[in-house]
Structure formats: C-alpha cells, structure tokens
Amino acid sequence: MKTILIxxxxxxIGRATAEHFLAKxxxxxxxxxxxxxxxxxxxxxxxxxxxxxDVTDASAVEAAFKEFMGKAGRLDVLFNNAGSFG
Incomplete structure (x- = not known):
C-alpha cells in the first residue's frame, strides 16, 4: 500500500487531498x-x-512522524500543505 503524509x-486543499488518496x-x-x-x-x-x-512544534512533528512510520512502515509522499512547517 502506498503512503502519504498530509x-x-x-x-x-489538505482535506480534499486526504479524501482523494483514501478513496484510492x-x-x-x-x-x-x-x-x-x-x-x-x-x-x-x-x-x-x-x-x-502543531507543525510549529518540532518535537510534536517528530513524534507524529514516528507514529506514522510505526503504523505505515514507510513514507512515499509528503504533501506539505500546512500554513507553516517547523
């Protein structure tokens, strides 16, 4: 299964993209x-x-990424759609 983190x-746009990839x-x-x-x-x-x-909190971003990797196993696509990124 392909993976994307949004x-x-x-x-x-982020929600529409998420719904599209979930449907696929x-x-x-x-x-x-x-x-x-x-x-x-x-x-x-x-x-x-x-x-x-909150993507402005570097430690929160790191924890979220680790959680995603633990569940998904890999990352194929990163769609950086947030207003700002830590």
Missing part, C-alpha cells in the same frame, strides 16, 4: 492541530492515521 489535512486505497497520515476534523475524515477509513500536531 500536513494541514483538516480543511480545504492509500495509507494517509492526517496531520493538523484540530483532532475533530481529522477523526471525521478518518471515520470508516482503514487507511487513515490521525495525527494531531
């Missing part, structure tokens, strides 16, 4: 500050990995 996945059967790391929209996107999606994280 920052800013809770709304707008990818493992999708959903990374954003607000967990509620991430859980909404992930509902019923076996390939979704919810990763609440």
């Amino acid at each position: 920052t800013g996945a809770s709304a707008g 059967g990818w493992c999708v790391g959903l990374l954003a500050r607000n967990i509620a929209p991430l859980e909404e996107i992930a509902a019923g999606q076996a390939g979704a990995v919810v990763l609440p994280c």
